[in-house]
Amino acid sequence: MKIGLIGCGRMGSALIGGIAKSGITTAQDIVIFDPNSDSVTKTTRDCGVNAAHNNLDVAARTQTILLAVKPQYISQVLEEIAPAITKDHLLISIAAGVTIKKMEQTCPSQTRIIRAMPNTPALISLGATGIAPGSHATRQDLELARELLQSVGIVTLTQESQLDAVTGLSGSGPAYVYTFIESLALQAEKEGLPLDEALKLATQTVIGAAHMVEQTDMTPRELVEQVTSPGGTTLAGLAALSEHGFEKSIAAGVHAAAERSREIAAES
Ligand SMILES: NC(=O)c1ccc[n+]([C@@H]2O[C@H](COP(=O)([O-])OP(=O)(O)OC[C@H]3O[C@@H](n4cnc5c(N)ncnc54)[C@H](OP(=O)(O)O)[C@@H]3O)[C@@H](O)[C@H]2O)c1
Known part of the structure; x- marks a missing residue:
């Protein structure tokens, strides 16, 4: 299987690195292009993949x-590669906010497109990605997209209308968690810990709690109950969090990000 990458920045190079390592195809069967020749040189050297002459060359040599270019360049790239797009091609876009309809309008009719919304932990193979099929994408296309993106984390199948919710949750979610870790550590410093030690403890707490959710049969609510005893410290902490609107703040954050994602898609 020949795989092409257009846009070899942070996300593109991480994705292609994951795919090259995954064994889905050989590195020799991967062709990449980016006008930034330093990015191309680094990725070809690190991953053993091949460089194309331009975007059209990528489309001519792969299916x-x-x-993985920035959203504002997607139309330009699609116009560039349109002459080489055939019914054998599958396009997988990770550009935030660029709708399938908009991409389909720029491509030859019947072009098979999948839209994906990954997140930055994909850079360390711990990504969480939602994928949605375009009007002409097949079940096999979705399976292939899932397999490719799984090389940098987990993948969930969605409808395009659900990608805004994915954006509000896992797309923007890492920033919420960074803020949470920072807030935990800053207050722990005020309670008497050195900041660097507090940051280490806060980070490990989030990692450990996430693994508990993942690796036990318990729901998050059951895990909360398991660690909360009457009159204890955790109960006091949880009560203060609720009193200050913790759950409501998180709900508002996810909603605001999902709404912004809907607005950006409508503007594009
Ligand atoms: N980072 C995230 O968390 C995240 C999450 C979900 C989705 N995404 C999406 O992923 C995409 C890439 O994001 P990124 O953070 O990896 O951006 P990035 O690091 O800026 O990478 C984009 C790359 O595309 C190159 N490029 C620009 N115009 C091009 C063209 N006409 N043909 C081929 N390559 C071109 C850029 O080269 P120059 O540097 O020379 O311009 C750059 O190397 C975006 O659409 C973004 O919405 C990102």
Whole structure:
């Protein structure tokens, strides 16, 4: 299987690195292009993949193409590669806010497109990605997209209308968690811990709690109950969090990010 990458920045290079290592195809069967020749040189050297002459060359030499340029360049790239797009091609775009309809309008009719919303932990193979099929994408296309993106984390199948919720949750979610870790550590410093030690403890607490959710059969609510005894410290902490609107703040954050994602898609 020949796989192409257009846009070899942070996300594109991480994705292609994951795919090259995954064994889905050989590195020799991967072709990449980016006008930034330093990015191309680094990725070809690190991953053993091949460089194309330009975007059209990527489309001519491969059938499955990952589009990882910034959203504002997607139309330009699609116009560039349109002459080489055939019914054998599958395009997988990770550009935030660029709708399938908009991409389909720029491509030859019947072009098979999948839209994906990954997040930055994909850079360390711990990504969480939602994928949605375009009007002409097949079940096999979705399976292939899932397999490719699973090389950098977990993948969930969605409808395009649900990608805004994915954006509000896992797309923007890492920033919520960074803020949470920072807030935990800053207050722990005020309670008497050195900040660097507090940051280490806060980070490990989030990692450990996430693994508990993942690796036990218990729901998050059951885990909360398990660690909360009457009159204890955790109960006092949870009560103060609720009193200050913790759950409501998180709900408002996810909602605001999902709404912003809907607005950006409508503007594009
Ligand atoms: N980072 C995230 O958390 C995240 C999450 C979800 C989705 N995404 C999406 O992922 C995409 C890439 O994001 P990123 O953070 O990896 O951006 P990035 O690091 O800026 O990478 C984009 C790359 O595309 C190159 N490029 C620009 N115009 C091009 C063209 N006409 N043909 C081929 N390559 C071109 C850029 O080169 P120059 O540097 O020379 O311009 C750059 O190397 C975006 O659409 C973004 O919405 C990102």
